[in-house]
Amino acid sequence: MTVVLSRARAGLMLAIQAGLAAGLAWYVAHDLFGRPMPFFAPIAAVIALGSSVGQRLRRTSELVIGVAAGIGLGDGIILLIGNGPVQIGVIVLLAVLLATAAGGGAALIVQSASSAVLVATLTTANGPVWTRFLDALVGGGIALVVMTVLLPLNPLTVVRRAADPALRAFTDGLHDAARGLAAAEPEVIHGALERLRAAEGTFAAFSAAIEAAGENVAFAPARWRARGALAQYVDGAPQLTYALRNVRVLLRRAQTALDDHEPIPAVLPESVRHLGDAVELLRQEWDRGIEPVAARERALRAVAESGRAYQEGVGYSGGVVVAQTRTAVADLLRATGVEYAEATRQVRDAIGWSTRPRGARRRPGRST
Structure with a gap:
């Protein structure tokens, strides 16, 4: 029980940061920017805050780049050849290859592939692509504000x-x-x-x-x-x-x-x-x-x-x-x-x- 409590105390500040960042990211994207379903915003915020210690700025940048690449590939391939399991496989393959060729780390590769999957399975072609990129940008920016200004770790x-x-x-x-x-x-x-x-x-x-x-x-x-x-x-x-x-x-x-x-x-x-x-x-x-x-x-x-x-x-x-x-x-x-x-x-x-x-x-x- 003592070990569990010690671990919980160690992760308490990160949990508070993540909760605050996710809520703020949704509020800014939904209420201020008028996005109807800005799910990329809180996702980006949480992933940025959960990045490896000491590499948050780099990981946040990779996150935004990965989201953009995944969304662009997903929308482009769906527009050309439609939806389906084969298309999803091709989207992920190309997203990973692109991120790897760019020299990205694990955050860029995973986020690029997962964003492409989300676009291919959960989103529609309605609305311009840049709005989903904006969601990720809002989430990453909110995460940086939370961890450096609002609730910085000691x-x-x-x-x-x-x-x-x-x-x-x-x-x-x-x-x-x-x-x-x-x-x-x-x-x-x-x-x-x-x-x-x-x-x-x-x-x-x-x-x-x-x-x-x-x-x-x-x-x-x-x-x-x-x-x-x-x-x-x-x-x-x-x-x-x-x-x-x-x-x-x-x-x-x-x-x-x-x-x-x-x-x-x-x-x-x-x-x-x-x-x-x-x-x-x-x-x-x-x-x-x-x-x-x-x-x-x-x-x-x-x-x-x-x-x-x-x-x-x-x-x-x-x-x-x-x-x-x-x-x-x-x-x-x-x-x-x-x-x-x-x-x-x-x-x-x-x-x-x-x-x-x-x-x-x-x-x-x-x-x-």
């Missing part, structure tokens, strides 16, 4: 809701890998790696939410005040994606180090655990809208511990783990707002290499 809420599962999955993967490395259980690290790969969808949703938030803030005056709070997510998300890629390399090499029976200093799994802590602290500090100081400190502790492991002696794959920890920490510092040069300097200081001359770093030893 972009910060949307982004936080999308960021939370992505960052939690990132943290859990690192913590699981740290436990596997400490217990010398390569299968545990392999499981953590697989879960991080599976979490790519949550990071894609995070990126889409950021795109949608930028669109929302740009076109919705009521949400302009959220620009500052969103900046942390907008600026940090790409760096987190880089960190995730480096961590996946880190975990593969950690698994290889165990499989090859390389020496694993006790501080190496601690370094991985601290890196997971840093991601979790970043999630918490972003959620509270504060400077991610604790995340930076824990990330630098992670790289410092990896430097200690290097000094104690690691094998070839262990050395790669250290190197990838250093790179991932630099990415994480960048995600917290630290500039590239400063992030590199802080990592070098933490690992203890800032004052060492070139060529003085000892190569990892005691590999087996």
Whole structure:
């Protein structure tokens, strides 16, 4: 029951937007423009609002183009060869081919074909074709007004809701890998790696939410005040994606180090655990809208511990783990707002290499 209520709350604003847009679209097309049965108007409004997050403007444009293409094909073919099942099949075939050749996405293809079917089955030849196109234009326009002016979603809420599962999955993967490395259980690290790969969808949703938030803030005056709070997510998300890629390399090499029976200093799994802590602290500090100081400190502790492991002696794959920890920490510092040069300097200081001359770093030893 709790899950059902949570899902209902998550979709409540979209439901309100869709209901309002559908009603307004019918009112404008029917009462203001005098269309007797403007069913394309509320349909266009609902489809536009139901488009994928972050692509509403593009999807709305595709919707209108798809409706126009479908209506034009439907009316033209019916005028030439009449109604019937064969004609409907030909209309859909041509509508899909036209939309695909135009390079349209799924919204354009589906809407073009479905509009053609509606014209062929539910409408008559009475009235000019452009009136049905006007219905779709009214619906799409009303949807844009509703979602950007009348009832804009809170972009910060949307982004936080999308960021939370992505960052939690990132943290859990690192913590699981740290436990596997400490217990010398390569299968545990392999499981953590697989879960991080599976979490790519949550990071894609995070990126889409950021795109949608930028669109929302740009076109919705009521949400302009959220620009500052969103900046942390907008600026940090790409760096987190880089960190995730480096961590996946880190975990593969950690698994290889165990499989090859390389020496694993006790501080190496601690370094991985601290890196997971840093991601979790970043999630918490972003959620509270504060400077991610604790995340930076824990990330630098992670790289410092990896430097200690290097000094104690690691094998070839262990050395790669250290190197990838250093790179991932630099990415994480960048995600917290630290500039590239400063992030590199802080990592070098933490690992203890800032004052060492070139060529003085000892190569990892005691590999087996």
